[in-house]
Amino acid sequence: MFGKRISKAQLLYIGLALLCLFPFMSPPIALVVGLIIAQVIENPFSDLSHKAVQWLLKIAVIGLGFGMSVSSALSAGKQGFLFTVASITLTLSLGLAFGKLLGIDKKIIQMISVGTAICGGSAIAALSPIIKADAKQISISIGIVFLLNSIALFIFPAIGHYLDLSQHQFGLWSAIAIHDTSSVIGAADVYGAKALEVATTVKLARALWILPISMVFVLFSGGSVKKIKTPYFIGLFILAIIANTYVPNIEIVAPYIVSASKVALTLVLFLIGTSLSFSSLKEVGAKPLFLAIGVWVFISVLSLVVILKTTF
Template sequence: MKTQITTILFLALCLACFFPFINPPIALAVGIVFAQIFKNPFQHKTQLTINWLLKISVVGLGFGMNIHKALAAGKDGFAFTIVSISLTIGLGLFLGKLFKVDQKIAKLISSGTAICGGSAIAAVSPIIKADAKQISIAIGSVFLLNSIALFLFPVLGHYFHMSQHQFGIWSAIAIHDTSSVVGAAQVYGNEALEIATTVKLARALWVLPVSVLFAVTNHTSLKNIKIPYFIGLFIVAILANTYIPNISLVAPSIVSLSKTGLTLVLFLIGSGLNYQSFKAVGIKPIFLAIIIWVFISIISFFGVTQLIN
């Protein structure tokens, strides 16, 4: 009986994500609260759903963007991307040794913080031959900070009077996972959403050179490297929206559904973040993740606010 009630409640909350009164932060918060009280009845299927729904939704957002604006946003974020990724991974590996954190966990946390959260961890883990426990610890650390960032960043952006452009780039650099970047930017405004999504996906491409670097240093075959193909579909969607006139008839509906899909993704992510999962992570990895995240957030904040109007 309890299992049936839990299943009905879970499905009802999933359905609620399709209504406008549930925005990304609320969806994540509801998911987290649900995880503390109940057990996700579809735990094994949820991760697969998150993976595919996130990709499909991000591609859908491309139908609301213009290629010329996207290129401009990518150009502004390029220098920040190179510097921030190098600093983040370098600092993460150094502090990992200093704090005597498992080196594979340190590499996973550093990659996840520097590039694109769980996607980067998933890409790097087979290259460095990380086991399930090391992967879960890294993902738990990164998702904990993602949850905080989704609530905190829009508040800080408004407090410091950041422009839509500035916030879009800052969130793409300083928030780990694509879902939380898009969620925070969506709350901040449509321009911030366009810029943040473009810069974050351009940043995600850096998982390839980082993976190659780890493959070389770990003497691993390059065949283990995963290519994020869905980014190419995102670019196709932008091109279609820019150059196909009739696409404007359906593009707004696609974008709206994509935003709803991302809201549902954040609820599903939250539904897997219970107290036990964080407790299993341990203090040192979380401490390492916090230091790296605070460092890159502060550095990128001052860089963006000083160099971009």
């Protein structure tokens, strides 16, 4: 950057990004600031921020593993397994059927359905090369998912408090009903430490379903197995939990790692916000948005009803 003059837009962007390093910038506030900036200026580092989101989110997730124990992670994962299988199957089936009924582009239907069923933008990124989606189809699908994630980050904690959900109930609900890992963790972190632990564990177990679902699409779309992306960072998350449970004296540094991971998550949500300008979302169209909202509301309400009727 030496020898080049930094623009006012770049200075503003960098300054606000640095503010995410301070405690007063919670994940929801960072997202709002990012959204506001996206409407005022065009992201001057769009390619760089996209790559940063991918890496920072993985680092944040791995770091959060140092705040969990093996026993609690196994407990959360075991309780969420059947729930995860049922919700993924139902969400995918409903999304594919509803999208076909609305006459939406087939590849957009598939990406929105998989993104809603598994883990938002990560699932879309994994599926898109398999079904040979073009840039416009991908941007429409990811734009919708990120928009709904932004809404979820604010309304889910409010609904949880209104219904007096326990930490465990809220963590499970957010992991099932919110698309992207960043918003799941952001919403759960606002709700409480136990909610964060349950949500992160269940959501990452859910993310592993990218592999079998991708294999299904390879079989039916004629794609290549080589294009399937394996979420290796989940293995590092598991190793972090094991280290936090069994490595002597890890408790000395673990809280600092967890705190740094939450700062990284805050920065991720700021960066995501800066990519959501209303002008770009206008290209989405009513039908894909209607599909995404319909499937999301259905699975959110249904999973909440099941959780309220289940004793944890």
